[in-house]
Amino acid sequence: MSTTRDHLIASTxxxxxxxxYAATSPRAxxxxxxxxxxxxxHHFAGKEDLAAAAIRATARDLLERAETDLSGDGSxxxxxxxxxxxxxxxxRGCPVGRMAGDADVLESAALLHVVAHTxxxxxxxxxxxxxxxxxxxxxxxDVNPADLADTVLAVVQGGYVLARAAxxxxxxxxxxxxxxxxxxxxxxxxxx
Numbered sequence: 001m002s003t004t005r006d007h008l009i010a011s012t013x014x015x016x017x018x019x020x021y022a023a024t025s026p027r028a029x030x031x032x033x034x035x036x037x038x039x040x041x042h043h044f045a046g047k048e049d050l051a052a053a054a055i056r057a058t059a060r061d062l063l064e065r066a067e068t069d070l071s072g073d074g075s076x077x078x079x080x081x082x083x084x085x086x087x088x089x090x091x092r093g094c095p096v097g098r099m100a101g102d103a104d105v106l107e108s109a110a111l112l113h114v115v116a117h118t119x120x121x122x123x124x125x126x127x128x129x130x131x132x133x134x135x136x137x138x139x140x141x142d143v144n145p146a147d148l149a150d151t152v153l154a155v156v157q158g159g160y161v162l163a164r165a166a167x168x169x170x171x172x173x174x175x176x177x178x179x180x181x182x183x184x185x186x187x188x189x190x191x192x
Contacts (some may be wrong), residue, residue: 076133
């Protein structure tokens, strides 16, 4: 059963993804949630507190989807490929990554912590996968797992930016396919 608090968080999640933090007013949140002003301040200290709860909820979903791809069966390359090529709402951008482009989020220690922590968790999981791939001989021994994990994250986040700037998903699709091709090329060199 959804509560007013749940509706406020869900509405904030949607608005943050659509508009960003700076452009999301408490009034817009209340209107979207169908809640009164007293409800928001009953459950949250203010907009920043509510936004932090909304970003944490979005981050949990993002990490669960990534976990599905990265923890599946298969080699390290197959799991990274699954993550890179997963269907996404490219034109909307990453709901967490978009927050890193919002100056008001960057000025808020609480909000920035949630965003940074999300990417740290994702990076940690990818580093473990790449490390497994290096140990098993799937990737060359000189591959730095942290560097490769950051590269995969940067390709996805940068792909979103390029697609949104072009008004077309093609740059995102090319970026992730290119990353997969580079990973496969790296693997073939080691086994040649």
